[in-house]
Amino acid sequence: MNGKQTRPMTVGELSQRTGVTVKTLREYTDLGLIYTLGRSPANYRLFTADALWCVRWIGELRGLGLTVAEIHELTTTYLEHTGRPFGPALAERLEAARERLRARIAAAEQTLNRIDTFEKTHRAELADAGGSAACWADDPRGCGVRS
Structure with missing residues (x-):
């Protein structure tokens, strides 16, 4: 200070x-x-x-995407003076965070693709402002109607 x-x-x-x-x-x-x-x-x-x-x-x-557990692990390793340099250990954790982020991005892209497919498949039903179109759920009883 x-x-x-x-x-x-x-x-x-x-x-x-x-x-x-x-x-x-x-x-x-x-x-x-x-x-x-x-x-x-x-x-x-x-x-x-x-x-x-x-x-x-x-x-x-x-x-940067590190978990509290990862930060704790880094801190513990550093404080225990295990002889392992802090920089490479941090670099490994950053790579793990990068991979987690890539996986989340891929999952989000898959969800976007499912939304696009759903909208294309159900374009007419989604555009029907009158609500008279059949339910796009494959339920022969209709939407939410219980017999």
Whole structure:
């Protein structure tokens, strides 16, 4: 930091300054992703300004598609000084996030194709403003009619 000591923040203050919910900050703290100074006499969790950086870094990684579990794994590996460099481990997690995103995009494209096919197949029914067209569901009893 800049050498200037600031007063500790409560979890509520950290939430206000970062825009991250108190519940999420507690989860991050419980996972060891953010360290506390301990607790106040009123039993509030207390954080230094370093927590701001941690929360922003977690947000950056989440924004890149990493899961909280992956961030926890990276942090644990780094803190345990396993000798494994952080950069390659992060690169692996980013590739995994990239693959998950590609899979979601492919699934979304399949859904778009099904919508296109459905609309082409049922163009007349979809355009019938009078509602007199037969139901496009293959139900001989009609739409929603129970016999």
